[in-house]
Amino acid sequence: MSGSAHPAVLELEHVTYTYPGASAPSLRDLSLTVCDGQFVVLAGRSGGGKSTLLRAGSGLVPHFHGGEISGEVRVGGLDVRRHGPGDLAAVAGSLFQDPETQVVMGTVRSELAFPLENRGEPPAAVARGVEEAALALGVAHLLDRPTHELSGGELQRVALGAALAGRPRLVLLDEPTSQLDPVAGDELIGLLRRLNEEWGTTIVLAEHRLERCLAAADRVIALVDGRLACDGSPRDFLAWAAREAPALETPGARLLSRAGLAPPPVGVKEARATLRAAQALPDPAAPPLPIAPPPAASASSHTVADPAQPAAAPPQADPARRELFPPTREGARAADSPPSPPRGRLGRLRADRAPAALRLKRLWCEPHDGAAILRAVDLRLAPGERVALMGRNGAGKSTLLRHVAGLERPTRGSVEAAGRVALLLQNPNDYLVHERVGDEASADALAAAGLSAHADRHPRDLSGGERQRLALAIVLDSPEPPAVLCLDEPTRGMDRAHKADLAVLLGRFAATGTALLVTTHDPEFAAAFAARVVLLGDGRPIADGPAAEALAGGWYFATETARILGGAGGALDPEAGAALVRTLLAARAPGTAAPGTAAPRTSTTPTEARP
């Protein structure tokens, strides 16, 4: 699908590319055309070829990486085999994942000027380009700031500004939001949409969290094993994903498809419109409805807001079913959620005496040269409890984990753990110091992490998910099992399937009695593994409660299902949300279907759905 009569800005014809030393090609006979002014989202699992396609568009493939290429890649009419990245930079700007390594100059002004200077622009054109890029990206106030003082979000904006400073026709972005918090990530997507609409810049964006960007896209290209698997509108893509690649479905699309509604929604607004048209949009203020199990109840079925039902046994998650995010609630309300706050002095006394895996008492972190990072944090984790620690960047999440693991000492207050505390920091590469996987951890630890087969490989040759598991095996490789396992942003840059695997793995640890404390910006992941969510703001917990409460009522800190349903019923994941919707549909159309037995298939279009 080229999609329009506009001139092509990126063309691939039967491109097959293999990295040096790789046994299989990363792109296989790939042909596609991207036209001027399109906003294209690249979808696919990790290792599917998205990054390679973007690097071919910027000329890094094959000029920088080497390897074997066949077929033709043209960027703005320039043949990539004859023109290197330096020449292509005038047509295509590029932005990659890690903003730290893309910003090369000392100040923002110099960074924005750098690409223009490289093109030999005269000083007046450089000054104008810097000014315009700074204004377009909202970084004019940062122009004279040193780059090493900028936050991750600011750095990524500056790097995008540098990519755009010469007003390229095409911008190639490889998961630019993966290192950002939800606020900065949403801002960046909004910015790309504005650039596309107002400047006509062609955007090609590879992204794992599709729910974040599909609403802005004209077209979605899905790659599977380096081949073109789907090329169509966002709605066509979602329909394809529902059939062929459930791991790529957005939670909203999954919710409606499980509820038997169509068409798949591209965003929250469309999903709500479809539900409204089907008279299945729950009233958030209404009391929770009793929900019967969905048809063909399986291990992934859910019981939502039914206090009368006994807690279901946690289902046996099967990592082989990678396309499914593991069940989230798992009857968690009754089994795993922290008990209600103790009432009365006796209740508080009992709660204090109950065994705790971790207890923070009035924990303060007050650095010598700055504001307090943690302010009198009180936190208690029971053995086996699964807690997600959320909050904006700079709220103190990582600092809290560092105190729990003993990497930092509190200035006031105390940390008490029932045993060893294992901490997995953000970057798993930091743990990998040996030449062989087998030297990093014991055979038992590798087997537990499912890495026995890779014992003789170099750790840096593993995939991202495998490296994460190896790092986890390293921190857990001790005769003494940890009382508390802390993970700092473990899902950065992970695709949905790897997140599902990680959630399953964490669930197993919790089942052995290890308390989990995991910082994350990803509400979907938090909903998948956590029974309790602590929201940190300005160095102290500002919300602490069951995940269904904490993630259902927020704006940024809410799953897409909760945003679509307005938090109704405390449903966080598509399966629970679909059960709620089915119940509503059944209650409002008696006789058409018994609740949970035969889901009605209601097809509406967003246009029809609008009141």
Add this chain to the structure above:
Amino acid sequence: MGYRRRPSPLHAVRAAVGSGLCVAIALVALLYDHPLVLAATLVAGIGAAVAAGVGRELRRTLLFALPFVALVVLVNPFVSRQGLTVIARFGDLPWFGRLDVTLEATVYGGILGLRALALIVAFALLTLVVDPDQLLRLFRGVSFRSALTATLATRMVPLLQRDGRRIADAQRCRPGPPPSRVTLLRAVASGALDRAVEVAAALEVRGYGGAGSASGAAARRQAAPWSRHDIAFAAVAVALVALAVGGRLAGVAAFEAYPRLEGDWGGATIALAAAVALLPLLPFLDRRGLA
């Protein structure tokens, strides 16, 4: 310690002028042995730093520099055999032989320390008030690639330091005995290489190495108009150099430590010292046009 743009007249000037002033202060310190003139350069440097709002950062630098300066001051009397006024006798010592400490060597040690301090202040001031990117851009005409390499080094060193700290933290999280130093060093080097590859890729996609890259950048000069602050500080830098060179040629502020202490403490010396101390501070009186 590093450059950060502040609303001060010295931060507002172009890199050539800002570095010119710092070099002029350093030149005075190098040309004169007279303690009064050296003290004046110190006053000029510290005064400019305070007036530019970087006094606290300079103080941090001085705290690190003072032990080195103290070493210079203390060592000279014990290693210098010159001077006629003996103030302490230590007799015959192994390795040293006969050790007499003279007043002249002690005073000259103080002068060396004062000069070292003045030079440290001048170059710390340069680091704090001159935009390193602009400064390196001045050298692009000479060698674009070397200037870019220097820019990258200044950007990457703190980044690699942070990487090193992160790796150290990760190793502290490993149960059991820590890996050997060689293993860690290899891991840090490997991480640095990864970083280098990523930065190289970023440079490529920013057009480095493209058709207009080196030639275009080398030929360019920033055509910004001279501001009042540019003019004022450039005039002060030129005046300082002229005063220093002229005074030296005219024999003003002469000072000899050996064999006996002899110095010119006349009006010309005092005037020179006063000029050296006050001239660099005068442009700070004009704060128009600052954000």
